[in-house]
Amino acid sequence: MTLIDLANPSRFLSLAGRILPWLVAVTVLVLAIGLYQSATAPDDYQQGATVKIMFIHVPNAWLSMFVWSVMSVAALGTLVWRHPLADVAAKTAAPIGAAFTFLALLTGSLWGRPMWGTYWEWDARLTSVLILFLMYLGLMALWRAVEDPSRAARAAAVLTLVGAINIPIIKFSVDWWNTLHQPASVIRMGGTTLDRAFLIPLLVMAVGFTLLFLTLHIAAMRNEILRRRVRTLQMLQASKSAA
Amino acid sequence: MTALAALIRRDVSVALRVGGGALIGVLFFLTVVVLMPFAVGPDLALLKKLGPAILWLGALLASLLTLDRLFTADHDDGSLDLIVMSRTPLELACAAKALAHWLAAGLPLVAATPVLGLLLNLDGTATGAVALTLLAGTPALTFTGMIGAALAVVLRRGGLLLSVLVLPLSIPVLIFGVAASNAALSGPSPFGTPFSILCALSLASLVIGPFAAAASLRHGLD
Numbered sequence: 001m002t003l004i005d006l007a008n009p010s011r012f013l014s015l016a017g018r019i020l021p022w023l024v025a026v027t028v029l030v031l032a033i034g035l036y037q038s039a040t041a042p043d044d045y046q047q048g049a050t051v052k053i054m055f056i057h058v059p060n061a062w063l064s065m066f067v068w069s070v071m072s073v074a075a076l077g078t079l080v081w082r083h084p085l086a087d088v089a090a091k092t093a094a095p096i097g098a099a100f101t102f103l104a105l106l107t108g109s110l111w112g113r114p115m116w117g118t119y120w121e122w123d124a125r126l127t128s129v130l131i132l133f134l135m136y137l138g139l140m141a142l143w144r145a146v147e148d149p150s151r152a153a154r155a156a157a158v159l160t161l162v163g164a165i166n167i168p169i170i171k172f173s174v175d176w177w178n179t180l181h182q183p184a185s186v187i188r189m190g191g192t193t194l195d196r197a198f199l200i201p202l203l204v205m206a207v208g209f210t211l212l213f214l215t216l217h218i219a220a221m222r223n224e225i226l227r228r229r230v231r232t233l234q235m236l237q238a239s240k241s242a243a
Numbered sequence: 244m245t246a247l248a249a250l251i252r253r254d255v256s257v258a259l260r261v262g263g264g265a266l267i268g269v270l271f272f273l274t275v276v277v278l279m280p281f282a283v284g285p286d287l288a289l290l291k292k293l294g295p296a297i298l299w300l301g302a303l304l305a306s307l308l309t310l311d312r313l314f315t316a317d318h319d320d321g322s323l324d325l326i327v328m329s330r331t332p333l334e335l336a337c338a339a340k341a342l343a344h345w346l347a348a349g350l351p352l353v354a355a356t357p358v359l360g361l362l363l364n365l366d367g368t369a370t371g372a373v374a375l376t377l378l379a380g381t382p383a384l385t386f387t388g389m390i391g392a393a394l395a396v397v398l399r400r401g402g403l404l405l406s407v408l409v410l411p412l413s414i415p416v417l418i419f420g421v422a423a424s425n426a427a428l429s430g431p432s433p434f435g436t437p438f439s440i441l442c443a444l445s446l447a448s449l450v451i452g453p454f455a456a457a458a459s460l461r462h463g464l465d
Contacts, residue, residue: 155394
């Protein structure tokens with residue numbers, strides 16, 4: 001089965017129906033292992049138990065960027081190959097990516113309160129993730145602004161690709177901006193190399209969250225296809241009763 | 244080439260004549276800058292410190308306000324369809340339209356900066372630095388904003404949506420514009436570094452903007 005076979009939504013639906021139960025099972029298993037390992041990981045000698053927030057925070061931050069890359073590939077699929085599933089994939093990835101970005105910000109802020117003494121710091125990383133969150137919200141607003149899904153898909157695809165070019169530029173400029181103004185307060189977690197006791201749970205959690213994204217994304221794509229079918233049927237019904 | 248020159252000449256003259264509304268941007272810029280002392284207080288030392296930031300923010304908002312006009316009028320009277328269908332490459336036509344828009348709406352903002360600098364207690368060097376950075380930076384605002392304008396005209400939704408989409412993209416320009424102005428005003432970092440990056444951002448948006456705008460127009464207007 002190749003990517004072009006999936007252009008038929010019914011074929012995608014049947015495939016998704018077969019894959020999803022297994023995917024859910026594997027996701028739950030990996031996340032359970034990851035959570036157990038995170039809970040039993042030793043406390044950091046400086047950060048104490050708060051270091052465990054990292055096991056949730058870092059995978060969310062990774063996924064916040066990974067989801068935009070997935071949407072960029074889907075945007076190429078929409079603009080270049082006109083793949084019918086690409087715009088479904090792009091549309092359903094946006095809210096999930098926004099949720100991961102929000103969780104990264106939230107957990108980071110909860111970690112920052114005991115560690116830095118403040119919920120929010122205009123640190124370069126925090127700021128660029130916040131801007132990424134704003135761009136996710138803008139993209140979702142664009143999807144919601146237009147009724148016709150294929151028209152919205154092409155506009156959103158252009159914006160997604162422009163964002164993919166711009167996000168590294170924004171990241172770079174925000175880094176520059178912060179180091180110019182307050183070089184003393186740039187606090188980087190990656191300053192020291194991670195110990196194995198922290199690295200392994202972190203990697204397991206990262207895999208678990210990526211699986212979680214895949215599961216949610218496929219389920220959301222299935223819902224979106226069904227939603228579009230319902231909408232088409234409703235419009236058909238309405239035009240029949242009007243005639 | 245003559246077609247592009249004609250397009251630029253037409254856009255500039257339409258924007259400057261009655262109903263064009265290009266100069267409303269300058270009026271808006273003036274109003275925003277006049278409002279600032281009411282918000283932060285009439286402390287001249289504080290205004291001098293915030294001056295470059297206020298001028299840049301005002302110029303950013305003013306150029307955002309006029310962006311709506313870049314494609315809407317042409318879309319309403321049908322000439323946008325002619326431009327899309329003509330033999331001139333759409334990317335070049337978009338670049339020409341954005342250039343005309345910058346001449347009519349961006350350049351007046353730069354010209355107004357020295358007067359507004361006086362209101363904010365900026366001295367000669369600082370005003371010159373802000374004007375220079377605006378001259379180098381406003382093309383980037385116009386050319387990235389054009390992407391949002393093209394999306395808005397394709398979707399027939401302007402206004403707030405356009406601002407929400409365009410503002411995050413203009414963050415780098417704002418950062419380096421204000422940084423270069425502040426460097427000229429107080430140091431310690433040199434003026435040249437952020438200013439060169441600002442010029443680089445303008446040049447990069449000069450390339451990316453027309454292509455993205457043309458793509459969204461071509462895919463959207465069918």
